[in-house]
Amino acid sequence: MAAPRIILYTNHLCPFAQRAHIALKELGLQYEEVIIDLEKPREPWYLEINPRGLVPTISYNGTIIPESAIVAQLLADAHPSHLLPPSNTPEGAIKRAQISFFVDSYTSKVLPVVWASHRAGTPEEKSALAEDLVQAIEKNKLEAQLYPEGSGSGPFFHGSEKLTLAEVLTGSFLLRLLSLHKPEYGLLAPELPSLLEQRVPKFLKWAQAVIQHKSVNHLWNEKLAGEKAVARLKSKH
Template sequence: MAAPKIILYTNRNCPWAHRAHIALKELGLEYEEVIIDLDKPREPWYLQINPRGLVPALSYNGNIITESGIVAQFLADAHPSHLLPQSSPAENALYRARVAFFVDAFFSKVVPHFFASIRSATEEERDAAAEELAKAVVKEIEPLLEDGKGPFFGGSDRLTLAEVQSGSFLLRILSFSKPEHGLVSAKLPALLEQAPKFKRWAEATVQQESVNFIYNEKAVADRMRAKFAPKKP
C-alpha cells in the first residue's frame, strides 16, 4: 500500500494544531508542513482549504480534514496502532468510548481553568484558577487513571489517543507555572500533589518525543501572553 500524501497546515505555537503533530509523529507518517501565520488575516488560498481559517487542516491524499480532534481521530482510525484499537469487537468500542470520555472530561472540566489562569489580571486570580484546576483534576481525572501499570491511559506503556489529544495542553499547564512565564500560579505543582496518578501521567506524557519535539516553551508562552493576558492600562 502506497504511503499517503499528507500536507499539514499548522502553526507550531497553537496547542490545537500541536495535536496533529503528535499524532503524525507517533504514527511515523511523513508529511509536508505548511506554516500558517496566525497574526495576519488568512490568505484567500488558505480559506479555500479551510473556510474557518483555523489550524490545523490536513490534506490526506487530497481530502481535507479540519478541527484538531477530528484530525487526530482520523489519523488514528486510518492507521491502526497502539494509539487506538479498531472499533470492533465490543470491548474495543468500550475502550474507545472510555478514551473519548476521558478527553472530554479533561477539556470540559480542567482546561477552562487553565485559560482562566492565563487571562487573570492579578496573582490572586491566578492562584484561584490554579486551585480550581487542581480540584477538577482530583475530581474528574484522577479516578479515570490506572495505578501501578504503565503511565499512560488505561495503564498502557505507550501513548494512546488520550495523550495525543491532551499532550500539548499538559505541556503548557506544567511549564507555564515557571516564574519566568507567570501565566499559571507557581502554586500549581504543589496543588497537583493531591493527584499522584495525574501527576505521573502528565509528567510521562510531556517527556515523550512525539509530544515535545515541536514545543518552543518561550515562544509559546510569549504568544499566549500576548493573545490572552489582560492588557495593562
C-alpha cells in the same frame, strides 16, 4: 498500503495543531507542512481550504479535513496502531469511548479553568483558579479514569506502555500546564505544581510522563510558546 500523501496546514505554536503533529510522529507518517501565519488575516486560498480559518487542517490523499480532534482521529483510524483499539469488538468500542470521555473531561472541565487562569489579572485570582483547577481534576475523577482497577503498569492511559489517543489529544495542553506557572511567564499560579503533587499525584505523574515523550515534545519550544502566550494576553488588555 501505499504511504498517504499528507499536507498539514499548521502553526507550531498552536496546541491544537500540535495534536496533529503528535499523531503523525507517533504513527511514523511522513508529511509536508504549510505554516499559516496566525498574526495576519487568513488569505483567501486558506479560507477555501478551511472556511473557519483555523489551524490545523490536513489534506489526506487530497481530501481536506479540518479540526484537530477530527484530524487525529482520522490518522488513528486510517493507520491502526497502539493509539486506538479497533471499534468492531465490544472491548475496543468501550476503550475508545473511555478515551473520548477522558479527553472530553480534560478539554471541557479542566482546560477552561487553565485559560481563565491565564486571563486572571492578580496573583490572588490565579491562586484561586489553581485551586479550582485541582478541584476540577478531583471532581471529574481524572485519576480513576486514567488508571481504573485492572490497569496495566505502563505510564499512559489504562497503564498502556505506549501513547494512546488520550495522550495525543491532551499532550500539547499538558506541556503548557506544567510550564506556564514559571515566573518568567506567570500565567498560572506558582504553587500549581505542588498542589498537583499533593492532591492529584497520579495525574501529575501521568502528565510528566506524557510531556517527556518524544512524539509529544518534539516541536515544543517552551520559551517561544510562553512568551507568545504572554504577549497575546497583553495585546488583548
